[in-house]
Structures are given as structure tokens and as C-alpha cells.
Amino acid sequence: MTDKEPTDTGQDALNARLEQANKQLLQSEKLAAIGQLAAGVAHEINNPVGYVYSNLQTLENYLNDLFRLTDAIDTAASLEDLRQIRHNIDYNYLREDLKDLLSESREGIERVKTIISAMKDFSHIEEEEFKQADLHRGIETTLNVVNNELKYKAEVVRDFGELPHVECIASQINQVIMNLLVNAAHAIEDFGKITIRTRHQGDSVTLEVEDTGKGIASEHLNRIFEPFFTTKGIGKGTGLGLSLSFNIIKKHNGEIEVHSEPGQGTRFRITLPVTQPEPLQHTQQNQDTENPA
Amino acid sequence: MIRIQLVDDEPNVLNSLRRLLRRQDWQVDAFSDVEEALEALLQHEYAVILSDYKMPMADGVTYLKFAKQKQPGAIRLVLSGHGDSESMVKAINQAEVFRYLTKPWDDHEVVAAISSAVELYSLQKENQRLRKENDAQRAMIKAREEELLRLEADNPGITRVRRDADGSVLLDDDAGSSD
Ligand SMILES: Nc1ncnc2c1ncn2[C@@H]1O[C@H](COP(=O)(O)OP(=O)(O)OP(=O)(O)O)[C@@H](O)[C@H]1O
Ligand SMILES: [Mg+2]
Numbered sequence: 001m002t003d004k005e006p007t008d009t010g011q012d013a014l015n016a017r018l019e020q021a022n023k024q025l026l027q028s029e030k031l032a033a034i035g036q037l038a039a040g041v042a043h044e045i046n047n048p049v050g051y052v053y054s055n056l057q058t059l060e061n062y063l064n065d066l067f068r069l070t071d072a073i074d075t076a077a078s079l080e081d082l083r084q085i086r087h088n089i090d091y092n093y094l095r096e097d098l099k100d101l102l103s104e105s106r107e108g109i110e111r112v113k114t115i116i117s118a119m120k121d122f123s124h125i126e127e128e129e130f131k132q133a134d135l136h137r138g139i140e141t142t143l144n145v146v147n148n149e150l151k152y153k154a155e156v157v158r159d160f161g162e163l164p165h166v167e168c169i170a171s172q173i174n175q176v177i178m179n180l181l182v183n184a185a186h187a188i189e190d191f192g193k194i195t196i197r198t199r200h201q202g203d204s205v206t207l208e209v210e211d212t213g214k215g216i217a218s219e220h221l222n223r224i225f226e227p228f229f230t231t232k233g234i235g236k237g238t239g240l241g242l243s244l245s246f247n248i249i250k251k252h253n254g255e256i257e258v259h260s261e262p263g264q265g266t267r268f269r270i271t272l273p274v275t276q277p278e279p280l281q282h283t284q285q286n287q288d289t290e291n292p293a
Numbered sequence: 294m295i296r297i298q299l300v301d302d303e304p305n306v307l308n309s310l311r312r313l314l315r316r317q318d319w320q321v322d323a324f325s326d327v328e329e330a331l332e333a334l335l336q337h338e339y340a341v342i343l344s345d346y347k348m349p350m351a352d353g354v355t356y357l358k359f360a361k362q363k364q365p366g367a368i369r370l371v372l373s374g375h376g377d378s379e380s381m382v383k384a385i386n387q388a389e390v391f392r393y394l395t396k397p398w399d400d401h402e403v404v405a406a407i408s409s410a411v412e413l414y415s416l417q418k419e420n421q422r423l424r425k426e427n428d429a430q431r432a433m434i435k436a437r438e439e440e441l442l443r444l445e446a447d448n449p450g451i452t453r454v455r456r457d458a459d460g461s462v463l464l465d466d467d468a469g470s471s472d
């Protein structure tokens with residue numbers, strides 16, 4: 001027993017370092033992912049900001065025209081003059097278009113709001129706690145963030161079952177979903193379909209991301225979860241997406257499986273326990289108390 | 294009338310641009326569907342085509358490249374939400390765009406860019422017209438010269454008229470052969 005002690009603490013230290021390295025990897029992958037998405041998100045935001053901004057300038061012109069009419073109430077010699085002004089400013093058009101202008105602008109602002117709150121939900125890097133979370137909400141958040149990557153590649157189909165709240169670190173599960181969605185979009189050459197399926201059975205839930213992309217060659221199937229394994233060109237993929245997803249799911253006491261048919265498509269399935277088994281919470285606490293020492 | 298084509302997959306963008314261009318004296322055709330925009334190219338002559346960069350099915354550069362084949366005279370512009378240099382280089386080198394504008398845009402800048410494009414289009418058109426006219430005139434002059442040469446060959450001296458100090462025509466039989 002006693003001569004085993006040193007190796008055990010050595011093992012512990014090694015594990016702790018590995019855990020630390022994993023955490024850093026997670027962090028940097030997340031930053032890389034956010035950086036990669038920033039360009040896409042900028043595009044998503046630039047569109048609504050573009051037309052809302054332009055609409056506001058048009059609104060100013062409309063108001064100036066309308067004021068010309070109301071100001072003329074005092075100065076016009078006759079009702080006929082007023083009518084003439086009303087005609088000149090194309091009053092009927094203004095009236096009609098104002099409604100559209102306002103509702104379209106509101107739509108644009110709503111869009112920006114949604115994207116911003118999705119980004120906020122998404123980037124809670126420090127939030128490392130297991131909490132009850134609504135997976136569907138996480139999926140929607142993630143969809144909002146990756147919308148720009150997806151919408152030109154695929155129709156997204158939501159096949160949602162009834163889900164209970166699941167005990168998880170929501171931001172990390174979002175990250176896994178994002179990796180799967182982005183991979184799915186990358187696998188589709190022209191335009192395809194991505195199905196997100198959720199189910200609840202007993203004390204676990206499953207979440208599937210299925211695509212109609214090019215599939216994974218059988219000789220690659222057992223390598224895709226390896227860190228740095230990628231078939232994407234230099235600068236396109238780091239090969240960390242799935243390996244980190246694998247780690248996250250493992251940390252959640254879940255499972256991630258893949259089924260793929262080259263030329264047909266790929267389906268990733270994640271299984272997560274609805275509630276985390278007690279021991280995990282225990283080791284979490286252990287780590288917390290270990291750190292200050 | 295000058296026709297402008299706008300292409301963007303987001304209808305709200307098209308609507309705001311249409312509002313912006315309403316006061317100009319242009320016929321504005323807006324398309325959120327690339328295929329419909331393509332079809333319109335076969336029906337109308339456009340002075341200016343302004344396209345979004347990123348669209349489903351075909352990106353703006355691909356569309357503008359196609360438009361350039363169909364209507365080489367139309368001036369091409371991009372209005373993009375991507376400020377990245379890669380898309381810009383592609384737009385310039387492959388689609389030979391006149392201006393690359395970014396979203397969110399400045400209204401004045403967009404109107405100014407389209408106005409310059411319209412001006413360029415009109416200039417090119419005018420240039421073309423003048424060139425045609427010029428060619429026609431040259432052809433006419435050449436035909437005349439040939440006719441004169443033929444006459445001269447048949448009747449030496451007939452194409453040359455000699456005048457005295459007062460400008461009167463000299464009817465001298467030797468005149469033709471003297472020099
Ligand atoms: N849905 C999919 N369809 C086809 N191939 C896939 C799919 N998902 C993953 N792959 C394959 O697995 C490889 C590893 O994926 P992973 O997400 O780990 O890295 P990556 O996507 O290459 O890079 P990144 O770090 O940017 O995610 C990919 O390069 C690709 O070959
Ligand atoms: Mg990936």
C-alpha cells in the first residue's frame with residue numbers, strides 16, 4: 001500500500017495536468033470557434049443594421065415632407081394649396097410605406113437582438129457549473145449563432161421530442177451542438193438538409209444531428225475523434241471540434257456515436273443522462289478544494 | 294429610361310434600397326431570387342446591376358460574372374455584408390465590379406455610386422453611338438474616295454477643278470494633263 005502512494009499522487013498530478021490542458025484546449029477551441037463565427041455573425045448583423053439605418057434616413061425625409069404639409073396649414077392661402085402640397089409629397093405613398101418601413105425596421109432590430117443574446121448565451125466561458133437546462137433553447141441559441149454558416153448550405157429541420165430539463169453545462173453542450181452543425185454544413189457540397197432530432201427515453205435524452213452530406217470514409221471513422229484529425233485544408237479545420245466534443249460529452253457521463261454512409265450522409269448521436277450521478281459532483285468538489293492547495 | 298437591377302436575398306434590404314432610390318429618375322427592379330434576376334437580364338437592358346455578395350445558390354460574384362456575359366454594358370456593383378479582402382479581390386478580378394460597397398451602407402454613398410455608374414454607362418453608350426456614327430461616316434467617305442478614284446482613272450483630270458484668282462472654274466482642256 002505505502003509504496004503505491006507516490007505513484008498514485010504522481011498519477012493524480014498527471015491527471016490534474018491533463019485536466020488543466022484539456023480545459024485550456026477547450027477554452028482556445030471556443031475562442032477559435034467564436035473568432036471563426038465572428039465574421040459570419042458580423043454579416044448577419046450588417047444586413048439588418050444596413051436596412052434599419054437606411055430606413056431611418058428615409059423616415060427623416062418622410063417627416064420633413066409631412067411637416068411641410070402641416071406647416072402649410074398656417075401659411076396656405078386656400079385648401080387647394082394644401083391639397084397641392086399633399087399631392088406633391090406623394091402623401092398616399094408615404095402613408096402606406098411608413099407602416100412597412102416601421103415594421104421592417106422593427107424586424108431588423110429584433111434580429112440583431114436575437115443574435116446578440118445568442119452570442120451572450122454562447123460565450124459564458126467561465127460558467128462551468130452543472131445546472132438544469134433546456135436543451136431546445138440551447139439548440140435555438142446555437143442555431144442563431146451559426147445561422148450564417150448554415151442557411152446557404154442546408155434546410156434545417158427540427159424534429160424535437162418532449163424533453164425534461166437536463167443537468168449539464170449548457171454552454172459546453174451548445175459548443176458540441178455547434179461543432180456538429182458546422183461539420184454537417186461543411187460536409188454538404190451544394191445544398192442539403194440538416195435534421196436535429198431530440199428524444200427522451202427513461203433517464204436519458206438523445207440528441208442527433210443528421211446531414212445529407214458527403215459522409216465519412218470508413219477508414220476515417222475511427223479517427224475523427226482524435227485531436228487534430230481533419231480532412232479539411234490548412235486554415236480550414238483544426239481537427240479539434242470532435243475531440244473536444246467527445247471530452248465534453250464524456251465529462252457529462254454521456255456518449256457520442258457516429259453513423260455514416262459515404263455519399264449519403266452522417267448522423268451523430270449524443271446520449272446524456274437527465275441527472276448527473278452523484279460521484280461526479282463529488283470529484284468536481286474535490287478539484288475545487290484541491291486548487292487552492 | 295435608365296433601368297437599375299438590385300439583387301439581394303433579404304427582401305428588407307431591397308425595400309430600403311427601393312425607398313432610397315425612389316426619388317431618382319430610374320426604373321428600379323429588385324430581386325430576392327437570383328434565378329428571377331437572371332431571367333430579367335434576358336428581358337431588359339440594365340444600366341446598373343447592384344448585387345449582394347453572399348446569397349443562397351449563387352454568390353454575388355458568380356451572378357455578376359454571368360450578368361457580364363449577358364449584358365456587358367451594364368455597370369456592376371457589389372453591396373456586401375462581408376468586408377473581407379478575399380471577397381473584394383474576387384469581385385474586382387472576376388466580376389470586374391465598378392464599386393464594392395459594404396453593409397451597413399451610407400445612403401449618400403450608395404446613391405453617389407449608382408449615379409456614377411449610370412453616368413459611366415451613359416458615357417459608354419454615347420461613346421459607342423459616336424463610334425458607330427464615326428464608322429458610318431468613314432465608310433461613306435471611303436466609298437466616295439473610291440468613286441472619285443474610279444472616275445479619275447476613267448477620265449483623267451475630271452476630279453480636279455482649277456480656279457483662277459477670283460475663284461472661277463477654268464475650263465482649260467490641257468489643265469488635266471499639265472500637272
Ligand atoms: N458531418 C460530417 N460529415 C462528414 N465528415 C465529417 C462530419 N463531421 C466530421 N467529419 C470529419 O471529421 C473530421 C474531424 O472533424 P472535427 O470537427 O474534429 O475537425 P474539423 O471540422 O476538421 O476542424 P474544426 O476544428 O474546425 O472543427 C473532419 O475533418 C471531417 O473529415
Ligand atoms: Mg469541425
